[in-house]
Amino acid sequence: MGKKELKVAFLLALRSLQRGSRSSVILTVLIVGMCFTNMIFLPGLFNGIGQSITKQVVDYEIGNVLVSPKSGDQYVSDLGATLDLINGMPGVERATPHFSRGATLKYRQRVLGATVRAIRPNDEKLVSPLYTKMIAGSYLGDGDTGEVIIGKPVAGDSSVKEEDEFQSSLGGVRVGDSITIDYGNGYVKDYRVKGIYYTGWSQADSAVYVTSADMALVDPKAVDNADYITVKAKPGYSEKFIKDELQQYGVSEKVQTTSDLLSKVMGRALQSFAIINMVSMIVSIIITTVVLFIVITIKTLSSRRQIGILKAIGVDKEVIMHNYGFQVIIMAVLGIILGLVITLLMAAYLSAHPVVTPEWSATLYLTPMDLFLNSLILFAASIVAGYVPAYQVSREDIQSAMRA
Amino acid sequence: MIGIQDLTKIYRMGSVEVRALDGVTLDIAKGEFIGIMGASGSGKTTLLHMLGLLDLPTSGRIVIDGTDIAKLTDYEKTMFRLYKLGYVFQDYALVPDLTVMENVSLPAMLRKDRSEEQITSDSALILQKTGLFDRRDHLPRELSGGQQQRVSIARAIVNKPDILFADEPCANLDSENSRMVLDLFREINEEMHQTIVMVSHEDWHKDYFNRIVRLRDGKVVSDDIIERKAS
Numbered sequence: 001m002g003k004k005e006l007k008v009a010f011l012l013a014l015r016s017l018q019r020g021s022r023s024s025v026i027l028t029v030l031i032v033g034m035c036f037t038n039m040i041f042l043p044g045l046f047n048g049i050g051q052s053i054t055k056q057v058v059d060y061e062i063g064n065v066l067v068s069p070k071s072g073d074q075y076v077s078d079l080g081a082t083l084d085l086i087n088g089m090p091g092v093e094r095a096t097p098h099f100s101r102g103a104t105l106k107y108r109q110r111v112l113g114a115t116v117r118a119i120r121p122n123d124e125k126l127v128s129p130l131y132t133k134m135i136a137g138s139y140l141g142d143g144d145t146g147e148v149i150i151g152k153p154v155a156g157d158s159s160v161k162e163e164d165e166f167q168s169s170l171g172g173v174r175v176g177d178s179i180t181i182d183y184g185n186g187y188v189k190d191y192r193v194k195g196i197y198y199t200g201w202s203q204a205d206s207a208v209y210v211t212s213a214d215m216a217l218v219d220p221k222a223v224d225n226a227d228y229i230t231v232k233a234k235p236g237y238s239e240k241f242i243k244d245e246l247q248q249y250g251v252s253e254k255v256q257t258t259s260d261l262l263s264k265v266m267g268r269a270l271q272s273f274a275i276i277n278m279v280s281m282i283v284s285i286i287i288t289t290v291v292l293f294i295v296i297t298i299k300t301l302s303s304r305r306q307i308g309i310l311k312a313i314g315v316d317k318e319v320i321m322h323n324y325g326f327q328v329i330i331m332a333v334l335g336i337i338l339g340l341v342i343t344l345l346m347a348a349y350l351s352a353h354p355v356v357t358p359e360w361s362a363t364l365y366l367t368p369m370d371l372f373l374n375s376l377i378l379f380a381a382s383i384v385a386g387y388v389p390a391y392q393v394s395r396e397d398i399q400s401a402m403r404a
Numbered sequence: 405m406i407g408i409q410d411l412t413k414i415y416r417m418g419s420v421e422v423r424a425l426d427g428v429t430l431d432i433a434k435g436e437f438i439g440i441m442g443a444s445g446s447g448k449t450t451l452l453h454m455l456g457l458l459d460l461p462t463s464g465r466i467v468i469d470g471t472d473i474a475k476l477t478d479y480e481k482t483m484f485r486l487y488k489l490g491y492v493f494q495d496y497a498l499v500p501d502l503t504v505m506e507n508v509s510l511p512a513m514l515r516k517d518r519s520e521e522q523i524t525s526d527s528a529l530i531l532q533k534t535g536l537f538d539r540r541d542h543l544p545r546e547l548s549g550g551q552q553q554r555v556s557i558a559r560a561i562v563n564k565p566d567i568l569f570a571d572e573p574c575a576n577l578d579s580e581n582s583r584m585v586l587d588l589f590r591e592i593n594e595e596m597h598q599t600i601v602m603v604s605h606e607d608w609h610k611d612y613f614n615r616i617v618r619l620r621d622g623k624v625v626s627d628d629i630i631e632r633k634a635s
Contacts, residue, residue: 004514004515007513008513011506012501015506018501019501305497306499312491312497313490313560314486314487315486316482316514319514399453
C-alpha cells in the first residue's frame with residue numbers, strides 16, 4: 001500500500017463525508033462525542049469526589065501526616081516535647097494537637113450532642129484553613145477563654161422549625177449569644193459564641209472549637225496530652241518523606257500519612273467507584289463500536305455496486321477498505337474532539353459550580369493522561385468497528401458486488 | 405491483441421446448468437472497433453466481463469497482449485485492469501461524491517507512473533475532448549445522462565488503455581445522446597487508434613463498428629468486417 005493509494009483512499013473518504021449524507025455524519029460524530037463524554041464524566045466526577053474528600057480530610061481532620069497514640073495508649077503524651085521535636089524537623093510546616101471531648105450543648109430550649117475540639121488557634125492556622133471559613137464573627141485567639149466557634153449546622157436557623165430541620169441544631173445561635181456546654185464529667189460552663197464557620201466538611205461543621213487553654217480547665221490532661229497531632233508538610237515535601245523523618249527522629253507514636261489512612265478508610269469506596277467506572281467505560285465502548293459498525297456496514301452495503309465498479313476500473317481492494325477506514329477515523333476523531341470540548345466545558349462549569357451534598361462537594365477531576373487514554377481506547381474501538389465491515393466488503397468478488 | 409480460445413462459461417442456478425458461453429474462439433486486433441451483438445441472453449455481457457477480467461471463465465483461454473490472464477493473481481488482475489483496460493458501463497457508474505474532474509482523474513491517480521501535473525493535464529485534455537471541461541467542478545447528479553456517460557468515457561480513456569470495453573453504453577440514453585456517445589467512440593477509435601469492444605443490441609449501432617460479432621446461445625454465429633466510409 002503506497003502513498004498514492006492512501007491518498008486516493010483519503011480523498012474518497014473525505015468526499016464521501018463532505019458530499020454524502022451530512023445528517024448521518026453529524027449524528028455519528030454526536031454519538032461518538034456523547035460516548036466519550038459518558039466514558040470520562042463519571043470517572044472524572046468520582047475522582048473529583050475522592051479529591052474533594054481527601055482535601056477536606058487533610059484540611060479539617062488529619063493534615064498531611066497524623067501522629068496518634070501508640071497501641072494501648074489513650075493519648076499522645078509528653079505533648080510539649082513531641083511537638084518541639086516534630087516542629088523542628090525539615091519539611092514540617094507546623095504540627096498542632098487536637099483534644100476532643102463529647103459534650104451536650106444547650107441554648108434556650110434546645111439540647112444538642114456535639115464534639116468539642118480543643119485547638120491551639122494560631123498553630124491551627126498554619127495547618128487548617130478553618131480560620132478562613134468564618135461566616136460570622138471571628139476566629140479564636142490563643143488566649144481566648146470562655147469563647148467558642150461553632151459550625152453553621154450546629155448554630156441552626158431560627159426561621160426553621162425544629163421538626164422541619166434536616167439536622168438537629170441549636171435553633172439559631174448568633175455571634176455574641178451564650179451557649180452552655182455540659183462535658184458530662186460534672187464540668188458545665190457558659191461560653192460566648194465568638195464566630196460561626198462553614199467548611200462544607202460535615203464532621204468539622206458539626207463540631208465546636210475551643211482553645212486548648214479552655215479545655216485544660218475541663219480536663220487537666222489536655223495540658224500535656226492530645227488525642228492526635230496533625231502535621232502539615234511544607235510545599236515540595238511529600239507525606240512519605242515526613243513520615244519517614246518522624247520515625248527516623250524517634251517519634252515513637254503511630255505515624256500515618258493521609259494516603260495510609262485514606263487507603264484503608266476509602267479503599268472500599270474507591271473500589272466501588274472503579275467498578276462503576278469500568279462498567280460505564282465498557283458500555284460506552286460497546287455503544288460506539290456498535291454504532292460505527294452499523295454506520296459503516298450500512299454504507300458498504302448500500303455502496304456494493306459502487307465498490308464493484310471501483311474494483312472493475314482498477315481500484316485495489318486495500319484502497320476501498322482504507323476509504324471506509326478513513327471515514328471511521330475522521331468521524332471518530334471529530335467525535336472525540338467534540339467529547340473533549342463537552343467534557344472540558346463541563347469541567348469548567350463544575351469548577352465554578354461544584355456538585356455540593358451534605359457529605360462532600362465535587363468537581364470534575366481529569367488529568368491529561370485520563371483524557372489521552374480514553375481518547376486512545378475509543379479511537380482503537382472505532383477503528384475495529386469500521387475496518388471489520390470495510391474488510392469484508394472489500395474482499396467481495398467483482399461480479400457479486402456489481403450485481404448488488 | 406486479444407486471443408480467445410474455446411471460451412466457456414457455465415453458471416449453476418440450483419440444479420440447472422446455464423451455458424452462457426459455449427466455446428467462443430475469437431481474435432481481436434489492435435485498433436478495431438468491434439461490436440458484440442445479439443439478443444438478450446446470448447452471452448454478450450458475459451463475454452465482455454471475461455475479456456475485461458471481471459469474471460473467470462469455466463474453461464478456455466484468454467490472452468491479452470501476450471499475457472495469459474488465467475495466470476494472473478488477484479492483485480495483478482487489478483493492476484492489469486488499471487494500466488491496460490478501460491470500462492464504460494451501462495449506468496455510467498460514476499462516484500457520486502466526486503466532481504467530474506475527480507471522477508476522470510481517479511484511475512490516473514492510482515498509477516505509479518503519473519505525476520500530479522500529468523494527471524491534471526491529461527484529465528483536462530480528455531474533458532476538453534469530450535466537451536465537458538466547463539463542467540469539471542460539477543457533481544454527476546448535476547449532469548444529464550448523456551453528459552454522465554461522456555464523463556464515464558473520459559474516465560475510461562484517461563489512462564490511455566490498450567483496450568476500451570463498453571457494456572451497452574447507450575442503453576439508458578435517448579437517440580440523440582446515444583449518437584453523441586457513439587460519435588465520441590468513433591472519434592477516439594479513429595484518432596487514437598483505440599481498440600474498442602462494445603456490447604450492443606441496437607441494430608443501428610452497427611453503423612459505427614468496423615467489425616461485428618454476433619452471438620446466439622453463447623456461440624459466435626457470425627463475424628463480419630464492415631467497410632466504413634470515412635466520416
